[in-house]
Amino acid sequence: xxxxxxxxxxxxxxxxxxxxxxxxxxxxxxxxxxxxxxxxxxxxxxxxxxxxxxxxxxxxxxxxxxxxxxxxxxxxxxxxxxxxxxx
Numbered sequence: 567x568x569x570x571x572x573x574x575x576x577x578x579x580x581x582x583x584x585x586x587x588x589x590x591x592x593x594x595x596x597x598x599x600x601x602x603x604x605x606x607x608x609x610x611x612x613x614x615x616x617x618x619x620x621x622x623x624x625x626x627x628x629x630x631x632x633x634x635x636x637x638x639x640x641x642x643x644x645x646x647x648x649x650x651x652x653x
């Protein structure tokens with residue numbers, strides 16, 4: 567993130583982490599609530615961990631990734647940027 571690589575490439579403004587959360591376990595049952603809380607605390611971007619969409623180092627991406635990302639986007643609104651992965 568600091569070097570603005572991966573999903574952060576092309577972001578010109580300063581990046582500050584305001585929170586780090588997990589999805590809450592299958593099927594991403596806490597992702598929406600946690601994203602709302604991060605936005606309430608000042609986040610303008612929600613970055614999903616790469617393991618959700620790309621999988622762990624040995625594969626196995628989350629089968630709920632798209633559904634979870636869409637649910638978060640719907641609740642936080644279009645003014646909040648969603649990054650589907652970090653690296």
